Amino acid sequence: MDLTRSPLALPFPDMPQIAGAVPRVARARYKDWDRCDLTFVELAEGTSVAGVFTRNVCCSTEVEMGREQVKAGHARALVVNAGNSNAFTGYRGREAVEQIMAQVADGLGCAHNEVFVSSTGVIGVPLPKDKARDGVAAVMQAEPCSWQDAAATIATTDTFDKGASASAMLGETRVELVGIVKGSGMIAPDMATMLGYIFTDAAVAPAFLQECLSRANAGTFNCITVDSDTSTSDTVLAFATGKAGNALLDGWDAPGADAFFAAVQDVCRQLAHLVVRDGEGASKFIEVRVSGAASDESARRVALAIANSPLVKTAIAGGDANWGRVVMAVGKAGEPADRDRLSIGFGGTWAARDGQPVPDYDEAPVAEHLAGQEIRVEADLAMGDGSATVWTCDLTHGYIDINADYRS
Template sequence: MAYPVSPLASPFPALPPIAGVTARVVRAGYKDWGRCDLTYVELDEGTSVAGVFTRNLCCSSEVELGRANVRQGKARALVVNAGNSNAFTGYRGREAVEQIMGQVSAHLGCPLEQVFVSSTGVIGVPLPKDKAREGVDKALTAQPCTWEDAANTIATTDTFAKGATASAIVDGKTVTISAIIKGSGMIAPDMATMLGYLFTDAAVEPAFLQECLSAANLRTFSCITVDSDTSTSDTVMAFATGKAGNAPLASFESAGADAFAAAVHDVCRQLAHLVVRDGEGAQKFIAVTVSGAVSDESARKVGLAIANSPLVKTAIAGEDANWGRVVMAVGKAGEPADRDKLSIGFGGTWAAREGLPLADYDEAPVAAHLKGQDISIEVDLGLGDGQATVWTCDLTHGYISINADYRS
């Protein structure tokens, strides 16, 4: 099933190659389609790895193994299967993942736990071992491909290929990050798992790479939502080959660590925004900024309550400055809030301040803002210094059409 390209789509950017990283794509035929659906990324020896994984308790074997194996800190390969998430498939699903890990580790002569696997697509169907074996066999020796090929191959119901890049000066060397992601939200486990991968030539100790990725994740991927449904397979990983030749980054004490962490954050934010821009049925990109909370985490939770509210999302779809629905969402978040200190605005114009609708509220600039594609909602809780920005899309007939108007 093909959907029209999101009206919020961005063209695929020019992503620099990363020394020590080679991607290849082939068709394993996990579904009855003509496209490539297996991505194999080979990483030079010495590559550091870090990862963040879904907190869904019904996660896939890929996630379980990835979460366990990322702790040893090194990676030699990544395999991504598209068209079958292999989630909720019990021991048979796990066997398929272990087969892939064994096949690749034998080829590279590396420990099993340095091979990482992700899968995305239909749930409850064990990944076919024969197709996986043939696919991996072909992939090990296929021609290298472009980043855009890889971004297209990890995709499922995405309507456009998604990539991002950033660079930083570390220890006098330019280090580069190229990254790809797939997902139409943190949503349907059978069609739109979010999988993201960052590749960098920087030399980074695994623990510090994990620290940078976890910190970035908290302000980027953990701050987006399409429909509040958390996938069973969500995965974001970072791989650092060290080919840039900088003195390895080991902590924020290392020279250039701040610049590298900022580049990781920048790439993660770009990727997170791209996922929202491909949110199922999305017509508008919405940034919800919450300030005046008792803490940053409290601000994030209030922001997510607003961003997950079907009534707020449908109001934005209808270009309706319905701040009453924002009030409702703030109140249901369960975080400290005081109705009589609450202020709400759209596109920089306050509609209500300190618990009261503005007497001289001029709706014209707000109405003009809401007609656009990039919408901002500002909420000031008036309690403290905590702040966060959360990103989402509107809820439209397109979402219902994609998710209800068919039989699986």
């Protein structure tokens, strides 16, 4: 099918090279298509790795193995297959992953468990081992490519290439971070059909890298939702090559630790927003802010109930300031709330306060806000100090078009 570029797409940014992380792409022809679909990133010796993974019980072999591999903390290569998720394929799927790990490890002279494999695409078809073998052989001989080429090659139903970068000063040393991500449907906490990879030249101990990634993930990738469905393959990996020459970052007391964490969070937030911007059928980017909840976690649940409500999402698609549906969504979240203290607003204008419509409510500024592409929904529960922000997109005919026809 022909996927139209999302109206919310952003141009691919200029992204620096990362010393010790070299991307290459090739054609494995996992599907009958004329595009690169195999991505290989070679990582310098001594590269640290951290990861967060889907909580879907029916996860893929790649997720199961990746979860184990990050515990060792070291990586020499990343391989991403696009067009076949290899999920729900039993022992045959596992054999294909092990074959790729062995082939790359032999080529680089590293341990098998330093080779990280991800796959994305159709569920239930074992990754063809012959295509994988030829593809891996080709990609290891290919010329290095740009981060945008790598971002394009990990994509499936994405309508634009997604990347982000940031930098941080660790003492006197400047370190660079780049990230690429793919994902547009089956997106929800915790982790969705989303594959994200972050590369930095900083020297970071694996345990601290994991701490930074997990913390950043909680407020970024775990706060986006497109359709409430969570995938069997979701993975975000962070690789730190150590080539920048900084003193090893091994905890919060190390010089520049806060700056490094801020940069990781910045890249994660940018990438997470890009996924929402490519939400299937999205025409509006929606930020849902909940305040006054009993706790931050309670606020997040309420915000997700709003962001996942088909009735809220279709109302916003239609530019309808239907705050009654937001009330409904707050109420169904099952979190502490009091109808008569609840306030609902759009883009900074309260429509309802303390459980009643605002007297002389002027819908004009709200209608104008909702006619735009960047929407903000606000709910104040007046119960406590908990707050949270999540991001989603509207629900449109485009979502139905894509998902009633595409065999994902």
